[in-house]
Amino acid sequence: MNQSVPSKSRLPLIRNWIVGALLIVLFVWSLSAMQFEGIQEYGATVMKSIWHGFTHPDWDYVYMPEGEDLLRGLLETLIISILGTFISAFLCIPFAFWASDNMSRLKIVSGSGKFVLTVIRVFPEIIMAILFIVAVGPGAFAGVLALGVHSIGMLAKLYSETIEAVDNGPREALISSGASKLQVLRFAVLPQVIPQFISYALYRFEINIRSATVLGLVGAGGIGTPLIFALQTRNWGRVGIILLGIVILVIIIDLISGWLRRRII
Amino acid sequence: MTPAPKPEAAEVGAPPPPPSKKPAPTIESKGLQRYKMLGTWLLFIAVLIVCLVSVDADFTALFSQNARDNMGRILGEMARPDWSYAEDIWEPMLETVQIAIAGTMIGSVLAVPVALLCAVNIMPQKIVSIPARMVLNLVRTIPDLLFAAIFVAVFGIGAFAGMLALVFFSFGLVAKLTYEAIEAIDPGPLEAMTASGANKIQLIVFGVVPQALPYFFSYVLYTFEVNVRAAAVLGFVGAGGIGLHLDQQLNSLRYDRASTIILLTLVIVLIIDYASTYLRRKLL
Numbered sequence: 001m002n003q004s005v006p007s008k009s010r011l012p013l014i015r016n017w018i019v020g021a022l023l024i025v026l027f028v029w030s031l032s033a034m035q036f037e038g039i040q041e042y043g044a045t046v047m048k049s050i051w052h053g054f055t056h057p058d059w060d061y062v063y064m065p066e067g068e069d070l071l072r073g074l075l076e077t078l079i080i081s082i083l084g085t086f087i088s089a090f091l092c093i094p095f096a097f098w099a100s101d102n103m104s105r106l107k108i109v110s111g112s113g114k115f116v117l118t119v120i121r122v123f124p125e126i127i128m129a130i131l132f133i134v135a136v137g138p139g140a141f142a143g144v145l146a147l148g149v150h151s152i153g154m155l156a157k158l159y160s161e162t163i164e165a166v167d168n169g170p171r172e173a174l175i176s177s178g179a180s181k182l183q184v185l186r187f188a189v190l191p192q193v194i195p196q197f198i199s200y201a202l203y204r205f206e207i208n209i210r211s212a213t214v215l216g217l218v219g220a221g222g223i224g225t226p227l228i229f230a231l232q233t234r235n236w237g238r239v240g241i242i243l244l245g246i247v248i249l250v251i252i253i254d255l256i257s258g259w260l261r262r263r264i265i
Numbered sequence: 266m267t268p269a270p271k272p273e274a275a276e277v278g279a280p281p282p283p284p285s286k287k288p289a290p291t292i293e294s295k296g297l298q299r300y301k302m303l304g305t306w307l308l309f310i311a312v313l314i315v316c317l318v319s320v321d322a323d324f325t326a327l328f329s330q331n332a333r334d335n336m337g338r339i340l341g342e343m344a345r346p347d348w349s350y351a352e353d354i355w356e357p358m359l360e361t362v363q364i365a366i367a368g369t370m371i372g373s374v375l376a377v378p379v380a381l382l383c384a385v386n387i388m389p390q391k392i393v394s395i396p397a398r399m400v401l402n403l404v405r406t407i408p409d410l411l412f413a414a415i416f417v418a419v420f421g422i423g424a425f426a427g428m429l430a431l432v433f434f435s436f437g438l439v440a441k442l443t444y445e446a447i448e449a450i451d452p453g454p455l456e457a458m459t460a461s462g463a464n465k466i467q468l469i470v471f472g473v474v475p476q477a478l479p480y481f482f483s484y485v486l487y488t489f490e491v492n493v494r495a496a497a498v499l500g501f502v503g504a505g506g507i508g509l510h511l512d513q514q515l516n517s518l519r520y521d522r523a524s525t526i527i528l529l530t531l532v533i534v535l536i537i538d539y540a541s542t543y544l545r546r547k548l549l
Contacts, residue, residue: 023370030367033360033505034425046419079316086313122534124498126410127527130515134339135332140320145327214410217502221320227411228502231418239415243407250406 053236054243061241070245073216073223078249080140080215080222081208084147089201092152096159103163113160121153125211129220140221147208147215154207158200159193166192195264202257202264209253213246342520343527350522351529354510358529361506362537364424364499365492368431373485375432376440383444386452387465387473398444404437409495413504424505427496434495435488439481446480447473479548486541486548493537497530 062070097103099113129146136142170188179187216224223242230238316322326332381387382397412430420426455472463471500508507526514523 026366027370030363030370033363034367034428035423050419076320079319082312083316083320083322118535118538119531122494122531122538123527124494126498126501127511131336131339135336136323136326141322141326144320144322210406210408214408214414217410217414224411228414231414234418239418243411243415246411247403247406251402254406 049234050236053238054240056237057241057244058235058237059241061238062245068226070223070226070241073226073242074245074249076140077212077216077222077224077246078209078253080143080147080220081205081212083144084151084212085201085205085208087144087148088151088155088204089197091148092156092159093197095152095156096163098160099156100160100163102166102168110160114157117153117157117160119153120150121157123150123153125150126214126218129215129218133219138219138221143212143215143220143222146220147211150211151204151208155200155204158203159197162193162196162200163189199261199264202261206250206254206257209250213250339520343524345521346524346528347519347521348525350525354507354526354529357500357507357510358533360424361496361499361508361530362493362533364427364431364504364506365489365496368428368496369435369485369489369492371428372432372435373439373481373488376436376443377481379436380440380443380447381469381473383440384447386448386450386455387469401437401440401444404433405441407433409434409492410498410502413499414502417503422503422505427499427504427506430499430504431492431495435492438488438491439484442484442487443477443481446484447477450476483545483548486545490534490538490541493534497534 095113095117099110099117101107101110104110125146128150129142132142132145132149136145166189170192171184174184174188212222212224213227214224216222216226217228219225223246227239227242229235230242379397379401383394383401385391385394388394388397409430412433413427416426416429417423420429450473454476455468458468458472496506496508497511498508500506500510501512503509507530511523511526511530514520514526
């Protein structure tokens with residue numbers, strides 16, 4: 001017995017060392033892809049101008065009467081995420097019922113639904129935005145469509161998990177008293193899932209407001225477009241004020257959305 | 266030990282809390298509640314209409330002849346991927362994974378001390394934990410692509426800027442999830458150690474680490490999954506990886522090649538997702 005104890009406890013130790021060594025090898029291999037040269041040469045001067053820009057934000061940019069200012073850019077970002085979330089909150093409902101186990105008898109139906117949702121989820125929204133720009137032209141509407149379609153992947157997954165967790169009692173009671181399929185859905189399933197649906201939609205809204213800030217980098221509207229121009233022209237004062245605006249907008253939205261979510265559930 | 270919430274599909278922010286039962290409304294409050302409900306919906310619809318008007322949302326444009334032609338042409342070309350191009354993109358694909366690995370690892374290591382500072386059961390002094398949390402919240406408000414765009418402007422085009430962006434992003438995510446896991450650990454061992462005179466370092470090494478380590482690794486793997494997806498699009502702002510090639514092919518209207526890249530990226534992402542989910546399940 002005394003001999004078996006150390007040999008047992010040594011095995012995980014060896015395994016841990018091997019895993020650690022593998023991780024280090026992986027890390028070194030990954031770092032080999034980075035090009036470090038050229039950073040030191042002009043790093044100091046660039047850093048100085050950035051620091052100057054960030055400490056002296058371009059306050060005039062916040063509001064300009066002739067348009068294209070920070071407030072309007074942020075408002076557009078907000079609108080894109082509201083509409084995108086709203087569209088996906090409705091579009092994802094059929095997907096959610098398709099992907100939930102307890103809504104269909106055949107496993108292959110829900111399995112295929114889950115796979116489709118995974119594919120939508122891993123398809124980046126930036127590429128979605130580029131495709132919609134080709135279809136409807138650059139601008140906020142392309143961003144709305146991109147967010148609306150991309151959010152389906154995650155929202156429908158969360159929705160379907162909610163549907164799978166419903167209490168079966170009311171459903172069975174309605175079925176046994178002769179309710180139709182539609183009536184069962186309306187009076188047994190929906191009342192149980194709606195608050196959770198709204199809560200998830202708000203949660204997705206918090207994510208979408210962050211996504212909407214980057215959609216502009218490819219031309220799909222919002223604050224990202226002036227940001228990328230400011231970055232390309234090295235206008236650090238403007239970059240500073242735009243970043244500040246984004247941070248404040250995201251924090252305010254997080255607070256409001258969190259408060260609403262706590263009230264709903 | 267209460268397991269901390271496991272982020273499944275969540276990308277940023279806290280996963281919503283589980284539902285709880287509300288007390289049944291009384292008869293008097295029902296009428297009022299109905300009006301409140303109606304008012305909320307009316308307000309919501311009004312906001313929606315204002316939004317739709319302000320972005321010139323024209324849903325007919327989506328189904329117009331022009332849009333259908335464009336979309337049809339692109340999707341038609343994408344349906345026939347150019348497989349011969351696959352050989353050329355293995356290297357940038359590897360670079361994408363390398364960016365994700367390096368960014369995740371550096372960010373996660375940096376996250377450990379900050380997570381310890383944020384957890385109130387390790388750092389009861391509010392003067393430390395509250396500012397530390399504020400820094401974390403601040404870092405997490407900025408999306409990874411914005412970080413990448415900024416670092417490209419600072420350090421020039423290349424994988425290094427992308428890695429830095431992911432370092433910041435991983436740092437914010439891992440630190441937040443880990444400090445929540447640390448706060449959820451069993452206080453018993455910690456109290457026993459404090460009572461027998463252990464110092465802070467001993468407390469962390471022998472009390473916190475054994476309990477929190479599986480969660481930490483699980484969050485690191487989860488962050489790695491998110492980072493691989495992020496790294497695939499970092500190239501759009503010039504931060505290295507496969508996104509750069511995708512951007513070039515899309516700009517030169519080679520949708521067959523773009524489709525090859527997208528499909529290969531999807532395969533890589535799915536493989537990494539499944540491997541990481543498997544590992545996470547074994548860890549917890």
